[in-house]
Amino acid sequence: MAYIKKKSERKFKITVCNGYKVNGQKRMKAQTITVPSSVPKRGIQQYVMAEAERIEKKFKYGVEESDQTHFDQYAENWLKRQEPFFKATTYAGYKRNLDIVYPLIGGIPLAKLLPMTLEEMCKELRKRPGRGGNCIKETTVQKYLETVSSVLEDAKVLDKAVLLSDIPVHREQKNEKCTLFDPHDPDALADLIVETAERADRPEEAAYFAGDMMAGMANMYREAGEYAKALEKIFV
Numbered sequence: 001m002a003y004i005k006k007k008s009e010r011k012f013k014i015t016v017c018n019g020y021k022v023n024g025q026k027r028m029k030a031q032t033i034t035v036p037s038s039v040p041k042r043g044i045q046q047y048v049m050a051e052a053e054r055i056e057k058k059f060k061y062g063v064e065e066s067d068q069t070h071f072d073q074y075a076e077n078w079l080k081r082q083e084p085f086f087k088a089t090t091y092a093g094y095k096r097n098l099d100i101v102y103p104l105i106g107g108i109p110l111a112k113l114l115p116m117t118l119e120e121m122c123k124e125l126r127k128r129p130g131r132g133g134n135c136i137k138e139t140t141v142q143k144y145l146e147t148v149s150s151v152l153e154d155a156k157v158l159d160k161a162v163l164l165s166d167i168p169v170h171r172e173q174k175n176e177k178c179t180l181f182d183p184h185d186p187d188a189l190a191d192l193i194v195e196t197a198e199r200a201d202r203p204e205e206a207a208y209f210a211g212d213m214m215a216g217m218a219n220m221y222r223e224a225g226e227y228a229k230a231l232e233k234i235f236v
Helices: 041-061 071-085 088-105 115-125 138-151 153-157 168-173 186-200 203-210 213-235
Strands: 002-006 011-020 026-034 162-165 178-181
Touching (some): 011 041, 026 041, 071 088, 071 138, 088 115, 088 138, 115 162, 115 186, 138 162, 162 186, 178 186
Parallel strands (some): 162 178
Antiparallel strands (some): 002 011, 011 026
């Protein structure tokens, strides 16, 4: 977890914890950053949160990621982080699906991986040959999309505003900052993207779209607690 201390208007100290040493002491790393003058005041919070995330990932996992990181690089690092928690068959399934989508979106920076890009990816996937020489089934296309969505779940965890295709897995996992769109209605999606972009440019909406890492983590733990209570009612 990253701890942020404001030292001045544009100077922040970011401290990251990565477990404990054998003597019981926390493994800590601190770095002071200065927000460039080119970043407007309304964007300072978003800039600091992004830097905190980058520093934390570099310290914990030895990789440095940003919104300019290509999807395939990010996905491979994500898969390595998840491997200890996945069954071998689950890991192999994710790996197989990602290898199929890499030629379509692997070289795209995360910042440019827009909902419209994912819809184009689905269109190309629908052209893939399936069994008997026919095109693959729509359920298979949705599995590929769900795999990509799993990689991009960090955006939701970090309390970002997210546009999600209206499929079962997203309806189950979305929070109040997620907006669903019909994956088969490109015109409605285009309107939603324009509307969201216009909102993001408004000063009064800056905090909403900047996101809050701590709030995102708190939401994640809260949701995990709710799932645990629900399971207790079923099995206990």
